[in-house]
Amino acid sequence: MIWVTWRQFRAQAVTAAIGLVLLGAVLLATGPGLAHDYATGRAQCNGAGCHQFAEGYLNQHQKALLELTLVVLVVPALLGLFWGAPLVARELDAGTHRLAWNQSVTRFRWLAVKLLLVGGSCAAVAGLTAWWVTRWSVPLDDASRLDPRLPLGMTFAARGVVPVAYSLFAFALGVAIGMLTKRVLPAMAVTLVIFLVAQFGVGVLVRPHLAPSHTSVAPVASATLANFNVSRDGIRMNGDVPVRGAWLLSRSMVDASGARVDVIPASLEHDPACDPTISKDITACLNLIASQGYRQQSTYHLPSQFWRLQWTEAGLYAVGTAGLVGFCFWWLHRRVV
Amino acid sequence: MNALIRAEALGKRYGRRWALTGCDLDIPAGHVVGLVGPNGAGKTTLLNLVTGQLAPSTGHLSVLGGEPGRDAAQLARVGYVAQDRPTYAHLSVADHLRLGRHLNPGWDDELARRRVERLGLDLKRKAGRLSGGQRAQLALTLGIAKRPELLVLDEPVVSLDPFARREFLQGLMEAAADTELSVLLSSHLVSDLERTCDYLVLLDRGMVRMSAPLEEVIATHRRLTGPRAEPSRLPQDMTVVNASHTDRQSTYVVHTDRPIHDPTWSVSRLSLEDVVLAYLTPASRESAPAMEVLR
Numbered sequence A: 001m002i003w004v005t006w007r008q009f010r011a012q013a014v015t016a017a018i019g020l021v022l023l024g025a026v027l028l029a030t031g032p033g034l035a036h037d038y039a040t041g042r043a044q045c046n047g048a049g050c051h052q053f054a055e056g057y058l059n060q061h062q063k064a065l066l067e068l069t070l071v072v073l074v075v076p077a078l079l080g081l082f083w084g085a086p087l088v089a090r091e092l093d094a095g096t097h098r099l100a101w102n103q104s105v106t107r108f109r110w111l112a113v114k115l116l117l118v119g120g121s122c123a124a125v126a127g128l129t130a131w132w133v134t135r136w137s138v139p140l141d142d143a144s145r146l147d148p149r150l151p152l153g154m155t156f157a158a159r160g161v162v163p164v165a166y167s168l169f170a171f172a173l174g175v176a177i178g179m180l181t182k183r184v185l186p187a188m189a190v191t192l193v194i195f196l197v198a199q200f201g202v203g204v205l206v207r208p209h210l211a212p213s214h215t216s217v218a219p220v221a222s223a224t225l226a227n228f229n230v231s232r233d234g235i236r237m238n239g240d241v242p243v244r245g246a247w248l249l250s251r252s253m254v255d256a257s258g259a260r261v262d263v264i265p266a267s268l269e270h271d272p273a274c275d276p277t278i279s280k281d282i283t284a285c286l287n288l289i290a291s292q293g294y295r296q297q298s299t300y301h302l303p304s305q306f307w308r309l310q311w312t313e314a315g316l317y318a319v320g321t322a323g324l325v326g327f328c329f330w331w332l333h334r335r336v337v
Numbered sequence B: 001m002n003a004l005i006r007a008e009a010l011g012k013r014y015g016r017r018w019a020l021t022g023c024d025l026d027i028p029a030g031h032v033v034g035l036v037g038p039n040g041a042g043k044t045t046l047l048n049l050v051t052g053q054l055a056p057s058t059g060h061l062s063v064l065g066g067e068p069g070r071d072a073a074q075l076a077r078v079g080y081v082a083q084d085r086p087t088y089a090h091l092s093v094a095d096h097l098r099l100g101r102h103l104n105p106g107w108d109d110e111l112a113r114r115r116v117e118r119l120g121l122d123l124k125r126k127a128g129r130l131s132g133g134q135r136a137q138l139a140l141t142l143g144i145a146k147r148p149e150l151l152v153l154d155e156p157v158v159s160l161d162p163f164a165r166r167e168f169l170q171g172l173m174e175a176a177a178d179t180e181l182s183v184l185l186s187s188h189l190v191s192d193l194e195r196t197c198d199y200l201v202l203l204d205r206g207m208v209r210m211s212a213p214l215e216e217v218i219a220t221h222r223r224l225t226g227p228r229a230e231p232s233r234l235p236q237d238m239t240v241v242n243a244s245h246t247d248r249q250s251t252y253v254v255h256t257d258r259p260i261h262d263p264t265w266s267v268s269r270l271s272l273e274d275v276v277l278a279y280l281t282p283a284s285r286e287s288a289p290a291m292e293v294l295r
Helices: A001-045 A048-094 A107-135 A136-148 A164-182 A186-209 A265-270 A283-291 A303-334 B042-048 B072-077 B093-103 B109-119 B132-145 B164-177 B188-197 B212-222 B271-279
Strands: A214-219 A225-231 A234-239 A245-253 A294-299 B005-013 B017-028 B031-036 B058-063 B078-081 B150-153 B182-187 B199-204 B207-213 B221-227 B240-247 B249-255 B267-268
Touching: A001 A048, A001 A107, A001 B093, A048 A107, A048 A136, A048 A186, A048 A225, A107 A136, A107 A164, A107 A303, A107 B031, A107 B078, A107 B150, A164 A186, A164 A303, A186 B093, A214 A225, A234 A283, A234 B164, A294 A303, B005 B042, B017 B042, B017 B150, B031 B042, B031 B188, B042 B058, B042 B150, B042 B182, B072 B078, B072 B199, B072 B249, B078 B132, B093 B109, B109 B132, B109 B164, B132 B150, B132 B164, B132 B240, B164 B249, B182 B188, B182 B212, B188 B271, B199 B212, B199 B271, B207 B212, B212 B271, B240 B271, B249 B271
Parallel strands: B017 B207, B031 B182, B031 B199, B078 B150, B150 B182
Antiparallel strands: A214 A294, A225 A234, A245 A294, B005 B017, B005 B058, B199 B207, B221 B249, B221 B267, B240 B249
């Protein structure tokens, strides 16, 4: 059965291997230079200069970082589409399951071997991709801790163990959908849609609640200010991430009673301290705002919660994967030929 | 002798439609069994039950004394060449033989290679590029070289030209003789079965109409022709299969195991095809699709 699985999987495995080699080549070609630039930049800077260097360094490499992050995010979907969906659907489509299931191997063993070998390869490919890109990104991740403007949330899904969990889920999803549609192309389309919905839903709606968040309320001060804007209807301002590398969930202004306010009322705008045409320094304005009881509030996850979030989300996907695998065996048990 | 197939009140339902109902079968081993019936009679369903591809909805079925498809050992005892004779289009002939070797503990590689060589199949050629007849032969080779005790074939010769059809059936018969194989094959062409089978199961609208050795089928069916008469005027101990009347004449196809001496009737023997048709013509059952017959 192992030989048969390998023989049918060979072409797909070779394609993935070529992809990995290409990715590896790109990472090996650019990685050392990236690390070197960072090391020399850090060695030459001090104090606020380091901040400036980190910002420039990040701006310079942000595009590459985004592209590689995207690669890591896309790999699980590709595996679900091209390894998961055809695994059984191709057999049902061509009728070859009637050949496969009439050899001296039960269909349970047939599926189990396929799931283990191809699923294992999925985990390996996704894991290798994520690990490689993570290693490549070490200087960039380091720099983004110096320049707290780059939030943790952006790269979360492309780091640690979650890419492996995503890929296994996408694979099992593809197999299960393929069993239901019995056709390869519809299986791929449905798998893609469901996987994207799951990724988006978990990322936006579930992930923030996977670990207890922290809330900080800080007085208004120019040092912790991310943006400040005076307009006709009032003043809008936002505080900075209170902890370096924290994943900011939300931030807002609260008034003296602790209620959330979006805009500080227009009456202050007429105060000369806050009129940009009169006063160039906003400190007086901020002092005025602070004296009225306004504070900055942020909700965030600490960088130290990274692994807790990772394992919890991976566990969530693992439960989904187990459910899908269970469904596959159940369906195989009572399917109609 | 062990029973090849034993079924009691076997039924299979797809949703609300019954594909098979109340099937009782007791077929001894060592036969080449022909399963005949019009399209939609439930032939493929019965074969899928026998090979364990489907589970019965009602009743009981045992094949070679075991529950179909229960475990690897039972799977090894029954070979199946499904209707469309599936092969992996992108795998070569040699790959198919390797697949058979890896998946079947009783695989007879020598037999497989000999067959492939004799058929002139190129080992390196992909199955998708073989002709329909060659693909059928490859599927048959996989079924035979697995060394099953029972080989099941669903419409094995459909879509083959007459020459390939004869060659295929010949190969099958040789293999059955060489390896002491029991065979169960379905067809809607009576002429194919007549040449190859020694046991007949007639299936119609999900029910078994007849199950008997071929010789017995021929020996126990007669056509009676005589002046127009009601069935009650027929000799005792016979079952009317089919009746047709003109103004003056009545023709009956009857099943009986006794000789007919009544001088009122002229008695004639029937060919297998005539017997099968007698069971399936609308006079013997209400409104049914006509049987396809190759003449």
